[in-house]
Structure formats: structure tokens, C-alpha cells
Amino acid sequence: MWELALVGVILAPTDAALGQQAFSNKRVPALVRGGLGVESGLNDGLVLPFFVLALAAAGEGEGHPGVVVTFLRALLLSGAIGLAAGWAGAGVLRWSVARDWSTPAWRQFLTFAVPVITYALCATVEGSGFIGAWVAGLAFGGRLRGASSGRVARAEGPGPTQSATFSERLGLLLASVSFLVFGAVILGPTLQHLTWRMVVYALISLTAVRMLPVALAMADAGLRAASVAYVGWFGPRGLASLVFGLLAFEEHLPGTTLLNGxxxxxxxxxxxxxxxxxxxxxxxxxxxxxxxxxxEPGLRENALSADNAPGIRGPHSP
Structure with missing residues (x-):
């Protein structure tokens, strides 16, 4: 049961890198583009706790920490570390900018350092580096968005957009390299052991398993059927699923081979x-x-103008 739960959790998050054309097409209403972008930026972090707990339950009794220990380390402790690191990192950034002790180019490296340091701290206490880094990003961005105006703003204040450029570009580069490695190293050997059950489930996962819950969640959103179908179809699975799959593979669960296939x-x-x-x-x-x-000028899809659309910058936007 827990291994089946892992399959569902791992294949739940979407990937903005694969859906970039669908998310950034200016002919698509801003409301729909923004919704897809927000979903792909948040859902990998939202499924992390479920993934960690399902993984712990699937491996319980085989030398792995139990669900309770995993919950304390991965969720509570790692979340606390991420919150503290993100809040402190944003404070250091604001402090250095206010005193003109850093240039815009070097501030971007601090933004990159925050998740790296957080991941290392969480790994030290045997927690979840991914959960810690995700929470750190939320705390980091939240504190920067709350930065006061004045000298900080005049000095190209440490807003998320200015400070995250390097991290975003590096993330896009690493994502592209990851897909290259996936095609060459993982997908090739998998195709040698391909079964019809894998193909059938993959097709169901990309269609019914994705589109029916989307339609249910958006039942009262006031959107037309074409919009709901567009959002439902463009739920590409990519880097997040691969990372979770590799983490599950390292645990050597009984059904790992089939799961990863x-x-x-x-x-x-x-x-x-x-x-x-x-x-x-x-x-x-x-x-x-x-x-x-x-x-129909009052169409719900036209609720946001193009100028007010949420930023669709990339798959790792804070």
C-alpha cells in the first residue's frame, strides 16, 4: 500500500520547465498562466511531507527510521532549520544592502547559498534537506517582500526578483542537464524492460489521474470547460518526480524496480x-x-490583465 502511495505522491507534482511554452504563451489568459505557474512552483514542496512519511512507512521494519522519527526530523526539525536559515539569510541581505556593503551581482550568490547551507544543516541532523530548503525559500522570500522602502529600495533593494536571477538561471541549466542524463542513463535501460502495464498507467497518470481532480477542484472557479481542460492537460511531470524517484530508489524497497520504471x-x-x-x-x-x-468582455478568464499577471520566470522561482 505504501509503495503504491509513493507512486501517487511522486507523480503528483508538475514541472514548469517542461510546460514553459504553455505557461508563457501570451495568447493564453494571464489568470490561467499564473495559476499554472504558481502550481508548478509550489506543489513539489507541498508533496514533500507526504513523500517522506510514505517512504518511511514503506521501509519501516527494514532498518529505516519509523514514521514518528521521520516526522520529527524531516518535518518539524528540518522545517524549523529552514525557517531560521531563510529568515536569517534575508536579514543579512537586507542589512548588507542598507549599508552598501554588497553589489547586486554578489547578492545573488547569497540567495544561492541559503538553500545550500540549509540542506547541509538538515543533512547533519538526519532530516530532510529538501523540506528545509523549501521552507527556507518561503521565509527568505517572505522577509524580502516585507522589506521597507527607502535606502534599501533605492539601492536596488533585495527583492526576490533582483536577488534570485543567478539561482533561477543556474536552476534552468541544471534542469536541462538533468533531463539529458535522464534520457541517456535512466530512460534507456527502462525501455528494455518495458511492459504494457507501465505504459497504460503512465497514460492514465497524465490524463485521468491529473485532469479529473483538476476539474473537481475548479468546479466553482467560474472558468469555461476549455480553460479547465487546458489546465488539466498541462500538468507535465519532470524533475521533481525524477528526484523523488531516485530518493526512493536509494531505500531499496521491494518494489523499487517497478516503481522507478x-x-x-x-x-x-x-x-x-x-x-x-x-x-x-x-x-x-x-x-x-x-x-x-x-x-463576452466579462469572461472570468480575463480577470487579470497581462500587466498584472504573476511572474512566470522559471521552475525554481522563489
Whole structure:
């Protein structure tokens, strides 16, 4: 049961890197683009606690820490470390900027250092470095957004946009390299042991398992069926699923081989199907939106103007 839960959790988060064309197409209404971007930026962190607990439960009794110990270390302790590190890092950044002790270029390295330091601290106490780094990012960005105006703002204040440029570009580069390694090292051997069950589940995971919950969650959102279908389809699985899958593989669970095969096939099909359909469906949906907007100016999808759309910068935006 817990291994099946792991499959569901690992294949739940979406990847903005794979859906970049669908998320950034300016013909798509800003409300839809922003929603997809926010989802892909948050859902990998939101599933982390469920992943850690399911992994602990699946390996319990085989020399792995139990669920209670994992909960205390991975969720509570790692979360506290992340909160403290992110809050302190943002404070140091604001303090140095206010005194003109740092330049905009070097401030970006502090932003990159915060999750690295947090991960190392969490690993030292045998906690979850990923949960710690995610919480640190929330605390770091939250404190910077609350920075006061004045000298800090005039000196290109340490807002999330200015301070995270280096981290975002590095994240995009590493994500691209990761997909190259995935295709060469992981997907190739998996295809040699491919079964029809893997393919069937991968297709179901990319369609019904994704689209039905999206439709249910957006039932009262006031969006048209075309918009709900667009959001439901563009839930590409990518780097987050691969990372979680590798972490599960290291635990040597009884069903690890099959589990990782399903993950690899699902991500591989997602790369192919979502990448191939993003330009076409984005333009078709944009045409529908433009036509409908001419006859219905109060369309819910038009609630946000393009100028006010949430920033869609990349898969690792803070």
C-alpha cells in the first residue's frame, strides 16, 4: 500500500520547465498562466511531507527510521532549520544592502547559498534537506517582500526578483542537464524492460489521474470547460518526480524496480506529449479566448490583465 502511495505522491507534482511554452504563451489568459505557474512552483514542496512519511512507512521494519522519527526530523526539525536559515539569510541581505556593503551581482550568490547551507544543516541532523530548503525559500522570500522602502529600495533593494536571477538561471541549466542524463542513463535501460502495464498507467497518470481532480477542484472557479481542460492537460511531470524517484530508489524497497520504471516511463511520455502539444494547444486555446472575449468582455478568464499577471520566470522561482 505504501509503495503504491509513493507512486501517487511522486507523480503528483508538475514541472514548469517542461510546460514553459504553455505557461508563457501570451495568447493564453494571464489568470490561467499564473495559476499554472504558481502550481508548478509550489506543489513539489507541498508533496514533500507526504513523500517522506510514505517512504518511511514503506521501509519501516527494514532498518529505516519509523514514521514518528521521520516526522520529527524531516518535518518539524528540518522545517524549523529552514525557517531560521531563510529568515536569517534575508536579514543579512537586507542589512548588507542598507549599508552598501554588497553589489547586486554578489547578492545573488547569497540567495544561492541559503538553500545550500540549509540542506547541509538538515543533512547533519538526519532530516530532510529538501523540506528545509523549501521552507527556507518561503521565509527568505517572505522577509524580502516585507522589506521597507527607502535606502534599501533605492539601492536596488533585495527583492526576490533582483536577488534570485543567478539561482533561477543556474536552476534552468541544471534542469536541462538533468533531463539529458535522464534520457541517456535512466530512460534507456527502462525501455528494455518495458511492459504494457507501465505504459497504460503512465497514460492514465497524465490524463485521468491529473485532469479529473483538476476539474473537481475548479468546479466553482467560474472558468469555461476549455480553460479547465487546458489546465488539466498541462500538468507535465519532470524533475521533481525524477528526484523523488531516485530518493526512493536509494531505500531499496521491494518494489523499487517497478516503481522507478513507472516513473521513468511517465516522465518520458510527459516530455514527449506535453512538449509536442504545448505550441499547438496554446495557440488554439488563445484563439478561443480571443474569440470568446470579443462577445463576452466579462469572461472570468480575463480577470487579470497581462500587466498584472504573476511572474512566470522559471521552475525554481522563489
Amino acid at each position: 513507472v516513473i521513468a516511463v511517465t516522465v518520458g511520455l510527459s516530455v514527449l506529449l506535453h512538449g509536442a502539444t504545448a505550441p499547438f494547444l496554446g495557440n488554439r486555446y488563445g484563439d478561443w479566448f480571443a474569440r470568446t472575449l470579443r462577445t
